[in-house]
Amino acid sequence: AQSVSQHNHHVILSEAASLELGCNYSYGGTVNLFWYVQYPGQHLQLLLKYFSGDPLVKGIKGFEAEFIKSKFSFNLRKPSVQWSDTAEYFCAVRGNNRLAFGKGNQVVVIP
Amino acid sequence: EAGVTQSPTHLIKTRGQQATLRCSPISGHTSVYWYQQALGLGLQFLLWYDEGEERNRGNFPPRFSGRQFPNYSSELNVNALELEDSALYLCASSVPVRTYEQYFGPGTRLTVT
Numbered sequence: 001a002q003s004v005s006q007h008n009h010h011v012i013l014s015e016a017a018s019l020e021l022g023c024n025y026s027y028g029g030t031v032n033l034f035w036y037v038q039y040p041g042q043h044l045q046l047l048l049k050y051f052s053g054d055p056l057v058k059g060i061k062g063f064e065a066e067f068i069k070s071k072f073s074f075n076l077r078k079p080s081v082q083w084s085d086t087a088e089y090f091c092a093v094r095g096n097n098r099l100a101f102g103k104g105n106q107v108v109v110i111p
Numbered sequence: 112e113a114g115v116t117q118s119p120t121h122l123i124k125t126r127g128q129q130a131t132l133r134c135s136p137i138s139g140h141t142s143v144y145w146y147q148q149a150l151g152l153g154l155q156f157l158l159w160y161d162e163g164e165e166r167n168r169g170n171f172p173p174r175f176s177g178r179q180f181p182n183y184s185s186e187l188n189v190n191a192l193e194l195e196d197s198a199l200y201l202c203a204s205s206v207p208v209r210t211y212e213q214y215f216g217p218g219t220r221l222t223v224t
Contacts, residue, residue, distance in 0.1 A: 006153075032211050043114070044154075044201065044215040051211075090154065094211045098167050101146075103153035 002027035002095040006102035014110050015083055021076040021105045023065075023091035032094040033074040035065055036101075039087045047089070050074065061085070083111045113137065115216035117202050123222045124192050132187040132219045136204030142166075143185040144205070144213060145177060149198040157200075160185055161207055192223045 007022045025031065035047040048059025055067040065076045074091060086109045091102040116135045124130050136143050145157040156169040160179035174190040183204075189196055199220050203213035 034211075036215075043217050044203075046212070049211070092154075096167065098156045098159060098169070099144075099154075099211075099213065100156065101154035103151065 002031075002093045002100045004091050004093050004100050004102035006091050006105055009103060009105055011105055011107045012110065013081060013107075016080050017109075019076075019078045019081045019085070019107065021089055021091075021107070023074045023076065023102060024072050025074065025091070025093040025100075026072060027093055027095045027100075029095055033065075033067060034092040034094070034099070035059065035063070035074075035076050036090045036092060037087050038090070039084075044090070047076070081107075081109050083109050085109050115202055115204050115214055117200075117216040117219050119219060120217070121220045121222070123224065126192055126194060126223055128192050130189045130192060130196075130221055130223075132189075132200050132202075132221070133184065134187070134202030134204075134216060135184045136202075137214055139206060140204035140214070141183050141207050142205045143179055143183065144203040145185070145187050146201040146203065147171075147198045148201055148218070149195070154201065158187070189221070194223050197221060197223045 003026050005024045033050040037047045038044045050057045050067045058064045089105045092099045118133045142161040144159050146154045148154050159167040163179045177187040179185045199218040201218045203215045205213045
């Protein structure tokens, strides 16, 4: 079964700082990888996804993620965060027709 | 387009009781997924229904069960509630050929006392 590890569960940073959230997965088959975001009081929504091709994926709101197959990683990055990026971020891997999620990163951006 | 809806928003039950949670998928979506989001544990996959059939199940005991109705809405039942069942239960839906693109509802907060 697939599994996902996310590190640094709580991240606090100032506006304009850069953000990088780590995600490592384990799955023996072809992976589809995702980052979801849950803003305070809102639904979980898809931020970006990787299926194949260019390992650098660009998503909404200036986020990007890089798939490194040799490291089983799919790290999320944003060069300059805003207060509105305060949210919980979840990495997920799809395999066996199910999504396996990590435990999430709670990100707080201080104005 | 209406999103995934879930009811009730909050549910308070006593240990040993049964809870029933409901989900209506986005129009045109035939697959429904259930997840448990417990504090500090992230989202755990519970069940996947498609075309009225249970297609996949996560590592949860049999007292977690559900069904999907002909209109593709779904029900999650939790029997013999335990304190550790307290969590946010999320429902998601997708079209069958795009099971990777799941749209989530707002969740039902279940509290077991």
